[in-house]
Amino acid sequence: MTVSPADVSVERAAPVPAGVGGSLAVRWGGRVAGFVGGALLVLWGAVTLAFLVLKLVPGDPVDVMIGPLASVTPEARAAIRADLGLNQPVLVQYAAYLGRVASGDLGQSYQLHRPVSAVIAENLPHTLALALAALGLAVVLALVGAALSRRGASRRFFDLLELGAVSAPVFWTGLVLSAVFSYRLGWFPVIGGNTVTRLVLPAIAMALPIAAVLAQVLRQGLDVAESEPFAHTARARGLSRRQVTLRHSMRHASVGTLTLGGYMFGSLLGGAVLIETVFARPGLGRVTLDAILGRDLPIVMGMVIVSGIAFILINVVVDAASLVLDPRLRVGRGGAAARGARARAEAEPAKATDQGEGSAS
Amino acid sequence: MSTINHPGRLAGSLVPRTVRAFSTSWATRLGWLVGALVLLFLAVAALFPEVIAHGDPTATNARNVLAAPSAEHLFGTDQSGRDVFTRVVHGTGISLGVGLRAVGIALAVSILIGSLAGLAPRRLDSVLSRLIEVVMAFPEFLIALLVVAIMGKGASAVALGVTISVIPAYVRLARISTKRLRISGPYEAALILGVHPARAALRHIVPSVAASLVGLAIVGFGSAIVSAAGLSFLGLGVQPPTPEWGLMMSEGKNQLGNAWWISVFPGLMLAITVIAVTTVARPLQRYLEGGKA
Numbered sequence: 001m002t003v004s005p006a007d008v009s010v011e012r013a014a015p016v017p018a019g020v021g022g023s024l025a026v027r028w029g030g031r032v033a034g035f036v037g038g039a040l041l042v043l044w045g046a047v048t049l050a051f052l053v054l055k056l057v058p059g060d061p062v063d064v065m066i067g068p069l070a071s072v073t074p075e076a077r078a079a080i081r082a083d084l085g086l087n088q089p090v091l092v093q094y095a096a097y098l099g100r101v102a103s104g105d106l107g108q109s110y111q112l113h114r115p116v117s118a119v120i121a122e123n124l125p126h127t128l129a130l131a132l133a134a135l136g137l138a139v140v141l142a143l144v145g146a147a148l149s150r151r152g153a154s155r156r157f158f159d160l161l162e163l164g165a166v167s168a169p170v171f172w173t174g175l176v177l178s179a180v181f182s183y184r185l186g187w188f189p190v191i192g193g194n195t196v197t198r199l200v201l202p203a204i205a206m207a208l209p210i211a212a213v214l215a216q217v218l219r220q221g222l223d224v225a226e227s228e229p230f231a232h233t234a235r236a237r238g239l240s241r242r243q244v245t246l247r248h249s250m251r252h253a254s255v256g257t258l259t260l261g262g263y264m265f266g267s268l269l270g271g272a273v274l275i276e277t278v279f280a281r282p283g284l285g286r287v288t289l290d291a292i293l294g295r296d297l298p299i300v301m302g303m304v305i306v307s308g309i310a311f312i313l314i315n316v317v318v319d320a321a322s323l324v325l326d327p328r329l330r331v332g333r334g335g336a337a338a339r340g341a342r343a344r345a346e347a348e349p350a351k352a353t354d355q356g357e358g359s360a361s
Numbered sequence: 362m363s364t365i366n367h368p369g370r371l372a373g374s375l376v377p378r379t380v381r382a383f384s385t386s387w388a389t390r391l392g393w394l395v396g397a398l399v400l401l402f403l404a405v406a407a408l409f410p411e412v413i414a415h416g417d418p419t420a421t422n423a424r425n426v427l428a429a430p431s432a433e434h435l436f437g438t439d440q441s442g443r444d445v446f447t448r449v450v451h452g453t454g455i456s457l458g459v460g461l462r463a464v465g466i467a468l469a470v471s472i473l474i475g476s477l478a479g480l481a482p483r484r485l486d487s488v489l490s491r492l493i494e495v496v497m498a499f500p501e502f503l504i505a506l507l508v509v510a511i512m513g514k515g516a517s518a519v520a521l522g523v524t525i526s527v528i529p530a531y532v533r534l535a536r537i538s539t540k541r542l543r544i545s546g547p548y549e550a551a552l553i554l555g556v557h558p559a560r561a562a563l564r565h566i567v568p569s570v571a572a573s574l575v576g577l578a579i580v581g582f583g584s585a586i587v588s589a590a591g592l593s594f595l596g597l598g599v600q601p602p603t604p605e606w607g608l609m610m611s612e613g614k615n616q617l618g619n620a621w622w623i624s625v626f627p628g629l630m631l632a633i634t635v636i637a638v639t640t641v642a643r644p645l646q647r648y649l650e651g652g653k654a
Binding site: 041042044045046049053056057058064156163164166167168169171172175176178179182183184190266267269270271273274277278288289291292293295297300303304307308311 | 494499509512596610613617618621624631632636
């Protein structure tokens with residue numbers, strides 16, 4: 001991709017002196033309000049989706065939950081019914097459910113006979129450890145991969161490697177890793193072993209596709225950043241190609257990569273269902289699958305809400321980290337030029353110039 | 362940045378322009394050709410599996426269980442002595458079928474919703490686009506799982522779940538394309554000439570929106586196949602002895618130590634399918650969305 005003169009002029013005009021967009025408090029207030037609004041919207045969506053699960057189940061949800069074979073006294077049935085609020089009009093049920101979730105009550109699992117929040121709290125650490133390990137590994141692999149394969153034959157080789165890593169289904173990668181490293185070579189225990197050895201193979205299986213996507217985006221970002229005027233300036237100042245990459249381009253390329261990384265981290269929750277099944281690991285994925293197989297609706301509903309909360313938290317982290325990495329994003333909502341800069345940075349983070357980079361560190 | 366072509370011009374010049382667009386390097390062109398050939402082979406396997414693997418995919422043979430890959434059994438045999446190669450070939454149709462159906466329905470729905478949203482009054486459009494954003498906060502696979510949770514496990518639940526899970530991304534792109542086309546020449550000119558808005562939209566917007574979705578649709582086809590296989594792998598889809606790739610992988614999961622081929626080959630076919638789809642789709646997508654490859 002080439003940068004046209006028009007692009008460059010917009011970039012140059014973009015940074016504006018602080019204070020143009022009104023007082024600091026107003027600017028940050030507006031930003032926070034916008035963010036909280038978005039977060040609440042997602043949360044509302046999650047609760048509504050969870051409620052829809054209950055309402056869309058064909059037939060009587062109580063029958064579905066206790067199973068066709070169970071013999072339950074009419075009293076117990078009535079108790080479940082009252083507990084779910086099924087006797088009331090739909091809107092009342094909906095309002096009541098919103099209220100209960102707001103107060104932290106996710107209901108009761110009818111298979112496990114425990115509160116949903118307790119089941120989730122118990123299994124969350126396993127999945128979180130797996131997801132964090134996978135993400136960390138993916139970031140390292142992506143950085144190494146992108147740095148090693150900027151041009152020439154190595155780039156073509158990594159392109160192929162990445163295509164394979166993105167295309168291979170995680171559960172298949174998991175099975176292959178397990179067949180090779182657990183069964184054939186015996187490096188990792190099939191069952192048993194300690195927390196770390198049990199984590200390695202699932203984390204690798206999960207990390208590979210993410211690493212491939214991140215590496216592609218990172219490399220594209222580096223390409224764009226290095227075609228910017230500041231890269232030539234830095235080279236003219238006497239920095240080596242490697243130094244330019246490490247000090248300047250990497251930072252620009254990382255903002256877009258970060259956003260994508262956050263998105264992919266969120267989708268790990270879906271992948272966890274598969275990976276935890278392949279490696280027979282405990283965790284939220286297993287809980288979700290068991291709940292679907294056993295038609296344990298309160299757990300399924302709870303997982304929808306957890307997923308919504310995860311999305312919001314990931315966005316907080318990504319936004320905060322982007323502010324640290326790209327100072328231009330810290331300019332308030334004021335001035336049109338600042339808005340333009342922000343919009344451009346969000347749309348094409350890799351195109352950011354290094355204006356203000358000195359002041360950031 | 363990206364220019365959506367006038368439908369007539371696009372239809373007339375899609376193929377040659379596209380070929381030119383990705384013919385920049387021989388490697389890309391070769392990759393595209395290989396990918397297309399693989400897809401052709403898969404299509405034959407899906408439509409006429411007997412041509413490639415004659416034999417019954419469910420025929421058991423108690424005297425030849427867990428046989429390693431050999432000239433006689435290319436992919437070995439499973440715990441019931443069934444030929445894995447035959448089962449893999451016969452499973453192609455199921456996977457491709459689910460993917461095609463999911464993408465077809467998702468395309469139709471998203472063109473309808475997306476172009477309506479793009480043409481709707483601003484307030485309705487912003488409500489709709491907010492809704493899409495909220496739905497897109499949830500991972501695709503989770504949405505598919507939810508549909509199965511609601512409907513109960515089974516092949517039709519998996520097909521529906523996969524279809525619903527891909528719709529939001531399509532709707533979003535369809536809406537964006539519509540908004541771009543709305544202010545483009547042909548549609549506005551038609552309105553000024555007094556053509557009924559619905560007719561003008563059908564004539565000047567819908568075909569181009571459909572064209573802009575082609576790349577995403579092909580990529581989505583690959584991910585739909587993987588999602589469906591994943592759900593079957595979890596035991597939520599088709600039931601044994603159906604030769605479905607995901608289900609076969611799950612059946613071989615407990616034999617990884619002594620018969621890796623039962624799980625590995627169906628998954629390999631799945632991976633190859635996705636790679637071929639991606640290779641073929643990428644230049645098309647770049648061309649249609651970015652205006653250049």
